[in-house]
Amino acid sequence: MPTTSATNMDTLLSDIRTFVDNVLLPLEDDFREGGLSAITDGLREAREQVRANGWWCPQMDEAHGGMSLSLHDFGRLSEVLGRSPLGHLAFNCQAPDAGNMEILADHASDMQRARYLDPLLEGEVRSCFAMTEPENAGSNPKQLSTTAERTSTDDGQAFVLNGHKWFTTGADGSAFTIVMAVTHPEEDNPYQRASMLIVPMDSDGLEHVRRIPIMGEEGEGWLSHSELKFHDVTVPVDHLLGPAQHGFSIAQERLGPGRIHHCMRWIGICERAFEMMCERAATRELSPGTPLASKQTIQNWVAESRARIDAARLMVLDAAKTIDDEGARAARVDISTIKFFVADTLHDVLDHAIQVHGALGVTDDTLLSFWYRHERGASIYDGPSEVHKSVVARRIFKQYGIKL
Numbered sequence: 001m002p003t004t005s006a007t008n009m010d011t012l013l014s015d016i017r018t019f020v021d022n023v024l025l026p027l028e029d030d031f032r033e034g035g036l037s038a039i040t041d042g043l044r045e046a047r048e049q050v051r052a053n054g055w056w057c058p059q060m061d062e063a064h065g066g067m068s069l070s071l072h073d074f075g076r077l078s079e080v081l082g083r084s085p086l087g088h089l090a091f092n093c094q095a096p097d098a099g100n101m102e103i104l105a106d107h108a109s110d111m112q113r114a115r116y117l118d119p120l121l122e123g124e125v126r127s128c129f130a131m132t133e134p135e136n137a138g139s140n141p142k143q144l145s146t147t148a149e150r151t152s153t154d155d156g157q158a159f160v161l162n163g164h165k166w167f168t169t170g171a172d173g174s175a176f177t178i179v180m181a182v183t184h185p186e187e188d189n190p191y192q193r194a195s196m197l198i199v200p201m202d203s204d205g206l207e208h209v210r211r212i213p214i215m216g217e218e219g220e221g222w223l224s225h226s227e228l229k230f231h232d233v234t235v236p237v238d239h240l241l242g243p244a245q246h247g248f249s250i251a252q253e254r255l256g257p258g259r260i261h262h263c264m265r266w267i268g269i270c271e272r273a274f275e276m277m278c279e280r281a282a283t284r285e286l287s288p289g290t291p292l293a294s295k296q297t298i299q300n301w302v303a304e305s306r307a308r309i310d311a312a313r314l315m316v317l318d319a320a321k322t323i324d325d326e327g328a329r330a331a332r333v334d335i336s337t338i339k340f341f342v343a344d345t346l347h348d349v350l351d352h353a354i355q356v357h358g359a360l361g362v363t364d365d366t367l368l369s370f371w372y373r374h375e376r377g378a379s380i381y382d383g384p385s386e387v388h389k390s391v392v393a394r395r396i397f398k399q400y401g402i403k404l
């Protein structure tokens with residue numbers, strides 16, 4: 001993708017930062033108290049402004065209505081949007097839709113583009129991605145139990161799906177899901193057993209069991225994670241996405257860029273939490289004239305947070321540049337490194353920001369508790385931190401002649 005010039009990018013980021021501060025941040029109080037349904041009108045108006053400004057779907061190329069940014073530049077933008085929980089949604093680049101758009105743009109047939117990709121790009125519908133199963137360790141996705149059996153029906157060839165998924169983010173209210181299912185169980189190579197299928201959420205036999213409560217909050221719509229069951233769900237054979245048996249290779253394609261998106265969004269959250277921490281430390285007085293900021297422990301947290309956030313940003317942007325220049329494979333270890341490092345940074349910064357706020361920090365009167373709940377999963381989804389650390393360590397020990 002073309003690189004936007006540094007000056008243009010700086011201006012763009014500054015304009016978008018102003019938009020986030022002036023249009024999205026004012027919606028946050030109602031959002032904190034009433035969730036997404038409390039800001040339907042405000043969010044719709046914000047999305048209209050984003051479109052009018054030419055900022056819609058910034059992660060996509062211009063042919064798909066986006067901005068044709070490099071991954072490096074989109075990463076910088078993702079940080080600015082991450083300052084608000086509403087940023088990515090307002091710009092139509094929220095997970096998992098952004099990843100689904102990319103997969104569909106690369107692999108969808110003409111029918112699939114017209115029926116599924118175009119409405120997603122337009123922001124008329126949302127989608128979800130159903131891979132993880134409660135009965136199987138998601139860290140080793142080869143163990144999928146959900147099946148999609150090819151069969152003949154009165155209407156022609158079809159796939160019949162049976163299985164159980166959970167943590168399908170945003171399934172509540174989605175128009176369709178992309179499902180990873182075993183279509184070729186006989187295949188020796190476990191990575192070639194699964195395929196991706198597009199399944200409309202209103203299909204007969206697709207049971208939306210529940211929105212899974214996360215630390216007491218079940219959420220709604222895009223901000224929820226669902227449990228789904230597939231009981232003989234039948235989709236026409238033309239709902240296979242990409243070639244059969246390529247489920248894992250297609251999933252792999254989205255993981256590198258997806259992790260850059262997440263990491264930069266987390267850095268945006270870190271910056272916002274950092275500002276809140278500093279503001280509180282500067283204004284909360286332990287006694288007249290003695291702000292929290294005068295205490296060395298607080299100073300340490302502030303200094304360490306500053307250093308970690310800056311280091312994290314440089315690491316992620318460096319990985320993004322490698323992907324832009326040499327492809328995701330060349331950045332494989334870098335991507336694992338940033339995934340656990342930035343997740344740990346996020347947890348550290350949020351925890352310190354909460355601690356500095358004292359009791360206020362654990363209430364829902366600030367966004368800190370929202371992020372604490374919603375982002376604890378950062379070191380679990382898209383590969384748990386332990387798995388990423390082992391990728392990094394394996395590469396290092398290889399240089400010492402040890403194969404792990």
Ligand SMILES: Cc1cc2nc3c(=O)[nH]c(=O)nc-3n(C[C@H](O)[C@H](O)[C@H](O)COP(=O)(O)OP(=O)(O)OC[C@H]3O[C@@H](n4cnc5c(N)ncnc54)[C@H](O)[C@@H]3O)c2cc1C
Nearest residue numbers: 129130131132137138139167168169377380381382384386
């Ligand atoms: C907020 C959130 C959103 C999600 N959204 C989606 C979604 O939209 N679609 C979807 O399909 N899935 C989604 N997931 C599921 C996610 O992908 C899985 O949770 C993840 O792959 C881990 O699988 P698991 O939960 O089964 O944990 P397990 O595989 O059971 O692992 C449990 C723990 O074991 C440890 N562990 C695992 N492997 C190793 C190892 N090799 N070495 C050392 N320790 C290890 C780790 O600490 C890990 O956390 C989401 C999860 C969360 C938390």
